[in-house]
Amino acid sequence: MKKLHPLIAVGLTLVTPFAPRLFSATPPPPPPQPGAELAGLTAEQSRAFRDGLQVFRVQKTAATGLGPIFNNVSCIVCHSAGGPGGASPRNVTHFGRNTNGVFDPLSTLGGSLLQNSAISAAAAEVIPRQANVIARRQSTPIFGAGLIEAIPEATLLQNEARPSVDGIRGKAARIVDIASGQNAIGRFGWKAQQATLLAFSGDAFLNEMGITNRLFPKENAPNGKAAVLAQFDKVADPEAAVDPVTGKSEVDRAADFMRLLAPPPTIAPSASSVAGSAIFRGIGCAQCHVPSMTTGPNAIAALSQKQVFLYSDLLLHDMGTLGDGIAQGAAGTREMKTAPLWGLRLSAPYLHDGRAGTVDQAIRAHEGEGSGPRNRYNQLTTQQRQQLLDFLNSI
Numbered sequence: 001m002k003k004l005h006p007l008i009a010v011g012l013t014l015v016t017p018f019a020p021r022l023f024s025a026t027p028p029p030p031p032p033q034p035g036a037e038l039a040g041l042t043a044e045q046s047r048a049f050r051d052g053l054q055v056f057r058v059q060k061t062a063a064t065g066l067g068p069i070f071n072n073v074s075c076i077v078c079h080s081a082g083g084p085g086g087a088s089p090r091n092v093t094h095f096g097r098n099t100n101g102v103f104d105p106l107s108t109l110g111g112s113l114l115q116n117s118a119i120s121a122a123a124a125e126v127i128p129r130q131a132n133v134i135a136r137r138q139s140t141p142i143f144g145a146g147l148i149e150a151i152p153e154a155t156l157l158q159n160e161a162r163p164s165v166d167g168i169r170g171k172a173a174r175i176v177d178i179a180s181g182q183n184a185i186g187r188f189g190w191k192a193q194q195a196t197l198l199a200f201s202g203d204a205f206l207n208e209m210g211i212t213n214r215l216f217p218k219e220n221a222p223n224g225k226a227a228v229l230a231q232f233d234k235v236a237d238p239e240a241a242v243d244p245v246t247g248k249s250e251v252d253r254a255a256d257f258m259r260l261l262a263p264p265p266t267i268a269p270s271a272s273s274v275a276g277s278a279i280f281r282g283i284g285c286a287q288c289h290v291p292s293m294t295t296g297p298n299a300i301a302a303l304s305q306k307q308v309f310l311y312s313d314l315l316l317h318d319m320g321t322l323g324d325g326i327a328q329g330a331a332g333t334r335e336m337k338t339a340p341l342w343g344l345r346l347s348a349p350y351l352h353d354g355r356a357g358t359v360d361q362a363i364r365a366h367e368g369e370g371s372g373p374r375n376r377y378n379q380l381t382t383q384q385r386q387q388l389l390d391f392l393n394s395i
Contacts, residue, residue, distance in 0.1 A: 032262050056075040064235070067232070069118045082143075085141065110125055123229075144308065151296070160172045167372060168284075171330075200258070202214075214251075260302070264342050268394075276386075288315075292310070309342055309395065318335055319367055
């Protein structure tokens with residue numbers, strides 16, 4: 001057997017605190033199916049979850065505000081793998097122009113997000129000729145998103161302040177939360193460009209379906225052409241209006257669904273996956289894919305002071321050539337947020353643009369700050385790599 005990198009021996013000592021999760025005196029109850037609500041919700045919270053799920057499933061039409069340019073007709077079309085809230089291999093397109101290292105999103109030409117569909121061919125967007133950067137991004141899973149939102153910002157800043165190991169140093173995404181108008185740490189999206197689920201929801205309603213709302217009230221003009229927008233935008237804004245009785249719009253209800261959505265279920269550990277957990281830490285994967293964090297006090301008991309096994313530090317990292325070339329929010333062109341690994345088996349293909357068909361390919365494609373763990377992965381024996389993959393497919 002090949003000799004392991006010295007970090008592996010160090011990593012073996014780190015699994016002890018997680019042993020209670022792997023072994024129990026009594027068999028745990030069967031996990032919920034992907035797309036289920038969090039355990040321990042009140043009756044009112046369960047109703048909010050179901051109401052939000054209904055909004056998540058509704059297909060928009062031009063008569064109900066779709067477009068005039070959009071990427072899809074409902075939330076669930078792009079978030080369904082494994083269950084409602086999952087990932088999907090559907091890609092959206094971002095573009096921009098990089099000149100001497102300075103990125104221009106070409107906002108006046110409709111960038112950086114291309115809406116690939118329109119309610120009329122005459123309103124369709126195209127990638128402008130000025131663009132020299134084109135990137136694809138696939139939909140991310142949102143299982144357990146409320147738990148991620150409930151992790152205190154102080155925890156993310158502690159992750160940022162950790163001493164650099166192996167050339168790895170994450171950066172918290174300091175942004176302004178559109179929902180509150182306050183400075184915040186981003187944690188949602190490939191670039192950690194949104195800090196809260198309400199902002200994430202409002203952004204998606206506008207930019208993916210063309211549904212204006214109180215957070216994003218300005219309609220997207222096709223390639224920035226105001227005259228084309230005026231011709232085809234026939235539904236009064238905001239299209240996601242607030243219900244005066246409930247005080248909520250569709251954006252709020254979709255955020256409720258995401259906030260109350262359970263994390264992905266795990267698979268019972270095997271001898272191979274337990275060995276793979278030690279290898280995961282030993283080769284340095286846990287430097288970015290931090291196994292767990294804990295939520296703070298929360299008005300929703302199901303989200304309050306819970307351990308969250310997300311396998312991410314929620315920070316931005318320089319991924320070298322694996323970056324998508326797009327600057328967004330606080331993230332530079334080479335920076336991407338550490339993707340949470342829980343539910344990995346439900347979200348193929350992998351990496352931001354789906355270029356990796358398998359987890360093995362995704363690991364081997366790591367660059368930049370991910371190079372060290374990738375190189376040590378490549379040095380593992382066939383058996384050790386399989387143990388690591390078995391672990392990743394169990395979380």
